[in-house]
Amino acid sequence: MLRLETAGESHGECLIAVLSGLPAGVPVSIEAVDRELWRRQQGYGRGGRMKIEKDHAEIVAGVRHSQTIGAPVAILIRNRDWPNWAEALPVERTEGDEAARRPVTRPRPGHADLAGALKYNFPEVRYVLERASARETAARVAAGALAKALLEQFGIGVLSHVVAIGGVRLERRARWEELVELSRREEIFLGCVDPDVERRMKEVVDEAYRTGDTVGGVFEVVAHGVPPGLGSCASWDRRLDGRLAQAVISVQAVKGVEIGEAIEAAASFGSRVQDPIRYDAEKRRFFRDSNRAGGIEGGMSNGEDIVIRGYLKPISTLRRPLESVDLATREPAAAAYERSDVCVVPAAGVVAEAMVALVLADAFLEKFGGDSLGETRRNYEGYREQLRRY
Numbered sequence: 001m002l003r004l005e006t007a008g009e010s011h012g013e014c015l016i017a018v019l020s021g022l023p024a025g026v027p028v029s030i031e032a033v034d035r036e037l038w039r040r041q042q043g044y045g046r047g048g049r050m051k052i053e054k055d056h057a058e059i060v061a062g063v064r065h066s067q068t069i070g071a072p073v074a075i076l077i078r079n080r081d082w083p084n085w086a087e088a089l090p091v092e093r094t095e096g097d098e099a100a101r102r103p104v105t106r107p108r109p110g111h112a113d114l115a116g117a118l119k120y121n122f123p124e125v126r127y128v129l130e131r132a133s134a135r136e137t138a139a140r141v142a143a144g145a146l147a148k149a150l151l152e153q154f155g156i157g158v159l160s161h162v163v164a165i166g167g168v169r170l171e172r173r174a175r176w177e178e179l180v181e182l183s184r185r186e187e188i189f190l191g192c193v194d195p196d197v198e199r200r201m202k203e204v205v206d207e208a209y210r211t212g213d214t215v216g217g218v219f220e221v222v223a224h225g226v227p228p229g230l231g232s233c234a235s236w237d238r239r240l241d242g243r244l245a246q247a248v249i250s251v252q253a254v255k256g257v258e259i260g261e262a263i264e265a266a267a268s269f270g271s272r273v274q275d276p277i278r279y280d281a282e283k284r285r286f287f288r289d290s291n292r293a294g295g296i297e298g299g300m301s302n303g304e305d306i307v308i309r310g311y312l313k314p315i316s317t318l319r320r321p322l323e324s325v326d327l328a329t330r331e332p333a334a335a336a337y338e339r340s341d342v343c344v345v346p347a348a349g350v351v352a353e354a355m356v357a358l359v360l361a362d363a364f365l366e367k368f369g370g371d372s373l374g375e376t377r378r379n380y381e382g383y384r385e386q387l388r389r390y
Contacts (some may be wrong), residue, residue: 001365004143004358008077010133011085017075017139019146021365022062024070025373026150033057033145037077040141040350042188045205045215045343052081057142068146070371075142079135089130104129105327106336110316113336117327124327129338134252134315137351144354147361153373154364154380156225158357159183160349162191163309164218165201166208170194176224176305191219191346205343212320214342216253216312219349221356226295227383228286228303230363239299240363247355248310251348256311260294275304284388301363308356312348315341 001021008015037055055077062073087100103124107113116128148158159179163170170192178193190205192198201217208215231240245257265273275288288304295306317340324335368383370376 001369002147002358002362004140006136006139006143008079008136008139009089009127009130010079010135011081011089011130012079013082014079015077015136015139017077017143018072019062019075019143020072021362022068022070022073022146022150023365023370023373023376024068026068026146026153028059028063028066028068028073028146028149030057030059032149033059033075033142036141036145036148036350036354037138039183039188040138040347043344043346044190044202045208045341045345046347047339047341054080055138057145073143073146075139077138077142088126102126104336104338106321106324106333107327108316108318108335109322109324110313125336132252134344134351137251137347137354140358141351141354144351144357147354147357150361150373151357151364153377154225154227156223156360156364158221158223158353158360160191160219160221160353161193162198162201162217162345162349163220165190165192165343165345166204166215166217168197168200168204169218170197174220174222176222179222188346190343191349208314208342212318214314214316214318214340216314217343217345218309218311219345219352220307220309221248221349221352223295223306223356223360226301226303226306226360227380228301228387229383230301230360230367231296231299233298233300238366240301240359241296241299243359243363244296244306244308244356247359248308248352251310251312251351251355253312253315253344254310254348254352255313258309258311259296260307261292262294265292306356306360308352310348310352312345315344317341 003020005018034056058076060074060076062071088102104126105124107125112128112132113125117125161174161179161182174193182193190198190201204215232238241259248257273292275290275292278287291304295304317338321334321337324333326333368376368379370379
């Protein structure tokens with residue numbers, strides 16, 4: 001139902017997101033979209049680029065009078081750094097532009113640089129890194145804010161927090177109320193709900209700063225208020241867990257995804273893994289005392305919170321470069337260094353929120369449809385009545 005396309009280079013004029021499939025009548029607030037963009041830019045360990053960019057969404061199509069109109073929504077985010085790169089990345093070839101191109105011939109281990117240059121037959125990696133850069137995720141976050149706006153109409157919220165930085169880990173479950181409070185802060189440090197753990201996380205980031213290194217970690221996205229029945233057990237490609245996993249692992253530097261307590265469950269017996277089913281006669285609803293499944297069973301939401309974690313490797317651009325090969329000479333060389341971050345785990349969590357919201361909004365519209373918000377609401381209320389009568 002929903003389709004997202006993004007365009008733009010890291011140091012180009014702008015980023016663009018086009019989101020099609022939203023029903024008409026979804027309330028849209030530019031302020032709310034900009035708040036999500038701001039959250040993406042926060043976190044201890046971010047680099048100099050975040051001091052330049054002050055991301056602002058310009059919605060240029062698909063929204064009128066603060067509501068979607070059923071047409072594709074186009075969002076533009078201008079890159080403030082563009083004037084510094086206009087000569088290096090012009091749209092049209094100009095005389096003498098070779099010297100200004102800023103070629104990168106020493107690919108970074110772990111980055112898209114070399115694989116992309118081989119794929120597209122580029123003699124150097126500038127064009128590859130421009131598009132592969134995580135700067136692209138600003139467009140995803142803007143589109144995800146619109147998906148969140150749809151889900152909020154039905155009492156569904158999507159938020160994230162940081163579970164681990166390096167070897168320092170939060171050893172308890174975060175409550176939904178803690179995530180709400182975290183998202184409302186005017187200063188986001190490392191995105192952990194526990195201040196004591198966050199202080200220890202800072203020490204890990206400081207060590208990476210000191211040694212010219214980078215550090216990864218784990219973020220957790222929680223979707224609260226999701227009704228049972230989104231996704232499908234009938235077709236492999238409509239399974240909700242598969243769709244969510246693909247969306248989260250598509251975020252740059254994410255190398256692994258966990259739903260619920262998957263890693264712990266893999267080392268346990270079945271009797272300790274499954275969530276016993278209960279029934280509340282007064283509320284006329286099924287529920288579970290635990291949520292080890294992470295809110296998904298058989299490829300479908302089961303009514304509990306959806307919990308998904310992303311495992312983020314340390315980013316590839318190091319101030320103390322690793323060994324590489326110069327593409328121009330084929331000789332050993334230190335990898336290139338582009339202005340970069342030391343730790344991006346909190347920001348990656350915000351990006352993953354957007355991706356989870358987009359997948360859930362897609363699954364929601366797949367089940368309930370509707371060309372207008374009112375039609376979708378009628379379909380949803382009919383389903384809720386079906387659940388009450390079950």
